[in-house]
Amino acid sequence: MKVTPLDLRQQRFRTVMRGFDRTEVVAFLAEVADEYEQAFRETDRLQGELARLEEAVNEHREHERNLRNTLLTAQRLADEIKANAEQEATRIVREADGRAELILQKAQARSEDIQREIDALRMKRREVESSLESTVTAVRNALEFVQEQERRDRDEKILLHRPRQADPVADLRSLVDGLPATKAEGR
Numbered sequence: 284m285k286v287t288p289l290d291l292r293q294q295r296f297r298t299v300m301r302g303f304d305r306t307e308v309v310a311f312l313a314e315v316a317d318e319y320e321q322a323f324r325e326t327d328r329l330q331g332e333l334a335r336l337e338e339a340v341n342e343h344r345e346h347e348r349n350l351r352n353t354l355l356t357a358q359r360l361a362d363e364i365k366a367n368a369e370q371e372a373t374r375i376v377r378e379a380d381g382r383a384e385l386i387l388q389k390a391q392a393r394s395e396d397i398q399r400e401i402d403a404l405r406m407k408r409r410e411v412e413s414s415l416e417s418t419v420t421a422v423r424n425a426l427e428f429v430q431e432q433e434r435r436d437r438d439e440k441i442l443l444h445r446p447r448q449a450d451p452v453a454d455l456r457s458l459v460d461g462l463p464a465t466k467a468e469g470r
Contacts, residue, residue, distance in 0.1 A: 288323065291316035 291312050298305070 286319075288316040288320035291319060 294312060296302075296308065
């Protein structure tokens, strides 16, 4: 049975002897009806607020779901970006290592070429030094030979300009042979 505040206000009781004071009962029923009505209003207000709050909670839940989905999507994207960045970094490092290895190989080959050139130049230098030493020796020998020849020629010229001493044997021989005397005999 549902009793409304109006039911409480309109309720009438039979009168009996030695019963309750009618005014007190009516006053009490009016007061109960007022309280009951206020409780109904409060219940209606609370139900309205409950509905509003439930709607807000549902809205918040929807926002939370959206945020969670957004966060999951952002996390996935961040993970993908990170993985791509790591792959790209690995690729770049691998390429850099390859280029560094290639540069190192080229530098090593160039170094070996330069070392061969240096060795070849050292050999050429030794050859030139040997050649120069041979040339200097040959020039020295030639100079000594020329100086010796000049000394001999000078000595012979001196001997030729010197008056000859009489050599009777040579004179006889020249008369016999009819040949002039040789330089060796003139000495």
